[in-house]
Amino acid sequence: MAKLPTSDQLLAATPTSFPDKGWMEIKPEFTPGTYPYPAKEATMKALGFPNAHTWAPQDEDWNLPENWEEIIYNGLKERLEKHRSLKVFMDTCVRCGACADKCHFFLGTNDPKNMPVLRAELLRSIYRKDFTLAGKILGKIAGARSLDKAIIKELFSYAYQCTECRRCSLFCPYGIDTAEITAIVRELLYELGLGINWVIEPVSNCNRTGNHLGIQPHAFKEIVEFLCEDIEEITGIHIDPPFNEKGHEILVIAPSGDIFADPGIYTFMGYLMLFHEIGLDYTLSTYASEGGNFGSFVSFDMAKKLNAKMYHEAERLGSKWILGGECGHMWRVINQYMATYNGPTPACMEVPKSPITGTVFENASATKMVHIVEFTADLIKHNKLNLRPERNDHLITTWHDSCNPARAMGCFEEPRSIINAVCNNFVEMPEHTIREETFCCGSGSGLNSEEIMDLRMRGGLPRANAARWVADHNNVNRIACMCALDRAILPPLMDYWVPGVDVSGLHELVGNALIMKGEIPRTMDLRQEDLEYPDPEVEEDEIEENGVENASEEQDNGGEE
Amino acid sequence: MLLMEKAKADKDILLQKWVDMFYKAYPLGSSGFVRTSKDKFTNPIGLITQTSLNTLYDAVIGEDIDPAKVHSALAEIVQLRAIQEMTPSKAVGPLAQLKTILKQDALSVCMKKNNDSKNLEKLFDEYFIVDSRIDALFLMALDLYSSDREKVFNLRVEEVHRSQSQVVRWAKLREGKLETNHNTEG
Numbered sequence: 001m002a003k004l005p006t007s008d009q010l011l012a013a014t015p016t017s018f019p020d021k022g023w024m025e026i027k028p029e030f031t032p033g034t035y036p037y038p039a040k041e042a043t044m045k046a047l048g049f050p051n052a053h054t055w056a057p058q059d060e061d062w063n064l065p066e067n068w069e070e071i072i073y074n075g076l077k078e079r080l081e082k083h084r085s086l087k088v089f090m091d092t093c094v095r096c097g098a099c100a101d102k103c104h105f106f107l108g109t110n111d112p113k114n115m116p117v118l119r120a121e122l123l124r125s126i127y128r129k130d131f132t133l134a135g136k137i138l139g140k141i142a143g144a145r146s147l148d149k150a151i152i153k154e155l156f157s158y159a160y161q162c163t164e165c166r167r168c169s170l171f172c173p174y175g176i177d178t179a180e181i182t183a184i185v186r187e188l189l190y191e192l193g194l195g196i197n198w199v200i201e202p203v204s205n206c207n208r209t210g211n212h213l214g215i216q217p218h219a220f221k222e223i224v225e226f227l228c229e230d231i232e233e234i235t236g237i238h239i240d241p242p243f244n245e246k247g248h249e250i251l252v253i254a255p256s257g258d259i260f261a262d263p264g265i266y267t268f269m270g271y272l273m274l275f276h277e278i279g280l281d282y283t284l285s286t287y288a289s290e291g292g293n294f295g296s297f298v299s300f301d302m303a304k305k306l307n308a309k310m311y312h313e314a315e316r317l318g319s320k321w322i323l324g325g326e327c328g329h330m331w332r333v334i335n336q337y338m339a340t341y342n343g344p345t346p347a348c349m350e351v352p353k354s355p356i357t358g359t360v361f362e363n364a365s366a367t368k369m370v371h372i373v374e375f376t377a378d379l380i381k382h383n384k385l386n387l388r389p390e391r392n393d394h395l396i397t398t399w400h401d402s403c404n405p406a407r408a409m410g411c412f413e414e415p416r417s418i419i420n421a422v423c424n425n426f427v428e429m430p431e432h433t434i435r436e437e438t439f440c441c442g443s444g445s446g447l448n449s450e451e452i453m454d455l456r457m458r459g460g461l462p463r464a465n466a467a468r469w470v471a472d473h474n475n476v477n478r479i480a481c482m483c484a485l486d487r488a489i490l491p492p493l494m495d496y497w498v499p500g501v502d503v504s505g506l507h508e509l510v511g512n513a514l515i516m517k518g519e520i521p522r523t524m525d526l527r528q529e530d531l532e533y534p535d536p537e538v539e540e541d542e543i544e545e546n547g548v549e550n551a552s553e554e555q556d557n558g559g560e561e
Numbered sequence: 562m563l564l565m566e567k568a569k570a571d572k573d574i575l576l577q578k579w580v581d582m583f584y585k586a587y588p589l590g591s592s593g594f595v596r597t598s599k600d601k602f603t604n605p606i607g608l609i610t611q612t613s614l615n616t617l618y619d620a621v622i623g624e625d626i627d628p629a630k631v632h633s634a635l636a637e638i639v640q641l642r643a644i645q646e647m648t649p650s651k652a653v654g655p656l657a658q659l660k661t662i663l664k665q666d667a668l669s670v671c672m673k674k675n676n677d678s679k680n681l682e683k684l685f686d687e688y689f690i691v692d693s694r695i696d697a698l699f700l701m702a703l704d705l706y707s708s709d710r711e712k713v714f715n716l717r718v719e720e721v722h723r724s725q726s727q728v729v730r731w732a733k734l735r736e737g738k739l740e741t742n743h744n745t746e747g
Contacts, residue, residue, distance in 0.1 A: 007654065007657060007658065007661075008658070008661065010650055010654065011582070011585075011650065011651060011654040011655060011658065031646075034646070100594075101594060101598065101603060101604075102603075107603065107604065107605060107606070108605070108606070109645075109646075110587040110594070110595060110606060213725065213728060215728060219728070219731055222731055223727045223728070223730075223731050226727065226730060226731065226734075227727075257724075259727065260724070260725055260726070260727045260728050261723055261724045261725065261726060261727070262723045262726045263723075265726070265727055430601075430602055432602060432603070433602050448720075450716075450717040450720050450721060451717075453713050453716055453717050453720075454644045454646070454713060457644040457713065458644055458645060461605050461606070461641075462602065462603070462605055465601075465602060465605035465608070465609075466602050469601070469602070488720070488723070488724060491719075491720075491723065492716040492719070492720055495712070495716055495719075496640070496644070496709075496712060496713070496716060497640070
């Protein structure tokens, strides 16, 4: 009789006991689906990266440059001198483990090296060996280890299982910013010529053409015009946005995902409708046509370069300030790094002041750049918009606090004030999964490449799990957010874990609710889907009278009800 | 109903054994975390595993549960396992290990206590019912696993479409294809 293994044998855990080796000796494994594709040599070379070469993560030999150890040593030394924060982060961790179960990748994968403390320890152990006396003398006893090629592979594996969302930092008693440690590890890897394609292609496109897909000015303009045609179809109002025009007060820069990708386009349509309605003096630019800073996923220098482009364009066009779209990492860069990268801003720029409400955005006095969510929240606060939230009554909406604008920038109340004004049905996700404790979408900071979809589903599980809670208990069918990467990442995450929940930006909901002067009664939302409660038919002369003056009255009434 | 009563009485212990079979798939260094953390939102793997298996256990031992609820509990645990780095057999295999648990910890105990032929016959009849229920779950799990994997592949394709939807729209219009497509679709 053939000898078959028993089912227990087949299902036996591997490894069958606790590993007999410490974490330092366990080598990373690369199987398809667990790593993002490497950057192309030619693209890396064109961007001026040193040691650009062809390699593949699953290969034994990564073709590292001959002096790879020297590169890492010098690279780390230079960064320790440059960033005092890095030195503090390397020295102060007491391995208390407060961060361990805060990382969505650890929660979704259960891989111990995805605990932020251990992920940081991958670099810290190298630091100890070369830069601390205890590590030099005591070696492993002091938590130090000598560099070898497997460590480079390990750094690559785990630097790309961190979305730099900084949830762990929130819980660290020392305030260690693991995201910055990840950023430094990625920089060091780029020094060795190791990058990922999903990040480098957009960086190259932004650098050369101005947006992440490399869409040239004529096509960019025509695509925006398509969206204007769609707006006209829905509202009967023709919008003709200015491009590259000098002398306008405001330069509007959106993440380009809002122009090219579903469902971001509906958010962009919302911006255009809002600007038209309030008569904003603005221009779009086909050169600074990307608000997202993909350079921030590569290195501080690349982030600085792409950031500078926006300000050069503001200077060229003579704009007083920049109004930025619903973007995530753009705001991390603006809020945390921009002033030291490229400050001060060009002389033509002024502290942003809303031309409609007169509010001065003092918080943006250094950067001269305002997040559109702040801008619109201010309009609503001053009753400057005429809104009909019933147009969003087919939606029960929840709010995903996008890590960068929320946790890194403190933008918590503004989006909620907008959502409450434009939607009648708003439900918060559970405590400890929102606001500063928000769970990451699972694929930020350059991880939303399709080849690691399984990994993304694991990393996004904590977010999806909280969304499923409100979908099950409150019938939520829409998750809104203020980040273009979220709008790209959340749709597959929701499709997999919480089917039936769609994703949208905040200004899509604003665009739906916004009553525009001279518009036709709306029967469709911005997605051209039939409204559950279409606008009542009204006489033409009534529409014309229905101006901004009525807005405050209607809102006051709404508030009393 | 000797076996079912035993399985019901010892549910806490037997269910925990079954849950542990599922946890075996995770790295040992962190398996303590999924076991001990009870928070719904900070331990989703633990939450899904525990709640799904709780429902499935009741269904197997013959509690009156809505079939839709059983299906959705099974779908949740399979959905979780389908995207974790494990072979299909490891992903859904532990479902069948409930048989081993029930045989070792319920059936054999009952057999020792009720070893006359009449009771033994009853016990075996009961076990065969349980056994066939687990088989049914396993077959359903096979379908669910397969559809989850297909779903992931589809997500990859759909993402590419979504990420450049307007560029494609533009390119089609440029080539004058949009009109033609509308005509053929119509």
